Amino acid sequence: MGQKTAAPRPALCPPPTTERQEARRRGILSATTRLASRGGFDAVQMRAVAESSNVALGTLYRYFPSKIHLLVATMQDQLEQLHDTLRKRPPTEADPSARVAGTLMRAFRAMQREPHLADAMVRALTFADRSVSAEVDAVSRLTTTIILDAMGLGGPPTAEQLSVVRVIEHTWHSVLITWLSGRASIAQVRVDIETVCGLIRP
Amino acid sequence: MGQKTAAPRPALCPPPTTERQEARRRGILSATTRLASRGGFDAVQMRAVAESSNVALGTLYRYFPSKIHLLVATMQDQLEQLHDTLRKRPPTEADPSARVAGTLMRAFRAMQREPHLADAMVRALTFADRSVSAEVDAVSRLTTTIILDAMGLGGPPTAEQLSVVRVIEHTWHSVLITWLSGRASIAQVRVDIETVCGLIRP
């Protein structure tokens, strides 16, 4: 986390992505997930990721310009999987507020299954500075979508509803951090999530 | 942020704190604040802090076992000052929810005045792992106290009120991060704070 120079590296994502490169990218993300699932944030060491995905260090940095970028991309990946799962088996609660709370608790249980991975991803997400804002924003939009889906309102959300969703998202991130650093019990996580979901509708 | 070994260093805070040591501690914190007010998190370099407070690097580490500890202690310091200020001039709004929102917006304006300092402190706070949980917890308790004071309820808070305060605190931290990383405008910060304060009482 030393230097903070802006990215002189040109944008490389959109145009030239061969199949080979996509495979490499998947390999890197998969190695990252594997390493993070063991030791968490600290175990995701760039040299180890490079070696574990059979890629030179320089190449790893060509794909992901920093460790934070790498972990935020991993989070995006995991969130997309979660989103798929949720699409297949959406929450069944009657009340919108209960559906959101249920959805978040489901996500939380997934985190409990892989606490080290969660640690790595969430720490990266909140530690990210401006140079990662585009990627963090993508994650944020995904989260928003997931919550809005769980609310299941018919038309487009009102400005007020968007505020509420943002606050729920804030609480979600922060309560995760609190839990990961051992300062909140699982019961407290549930209570806080249910409390903030009380903002929906009333 | 390399290694993560627990502290083999014995507890040294409570018993033997001479006046000289207290002065040294203040000097370190003051140098930290000064450095952070310029370049933010990255500018708080342990060697620079040591030099700037006329202390050997090893001594700095004796007082604060890591950069994160150092910055969390700085945050605690700043929060105490804020608490004093608030005690002298408490919020004047009639509604508890408005008093809390007003108090937080006042704190937020303080952050706006020193965005780099805010960056350093908040990033440290959310990046802290278990080895700092005691210190982070102290900051959290202070924040809780400030919010409860602003609510100004007569007796001790109910469990439900404590939940609400926790959620407000979550939102406060997370919205700060979002603002610091340039992903939320000041107007949005205000809206989110007012939204979460809607949880008080209704």
Next chain:
DNA sequence: GGTTAACCTGAAACACGTTCCAGTGGCTTG
């Protein structure tokens, strides 16, 4: 004044994120 334990200094060394570069291999283009 001397002893002793705790603290402090200065400097070296290590770990890991990050950058840089010279060489290599594969691809398209002429």
Next chain:
DNA sequence: CAAGCCACTGGAACGTGTTTCAGGTTAACC
């Protein structure tokens, strides 16, 4: 086939957080 362009490799090098240690300083106690 030759030339040229890229991405990739392997490895060195740098910056900063953190650890360690040998020796000097301080302060309390006899």
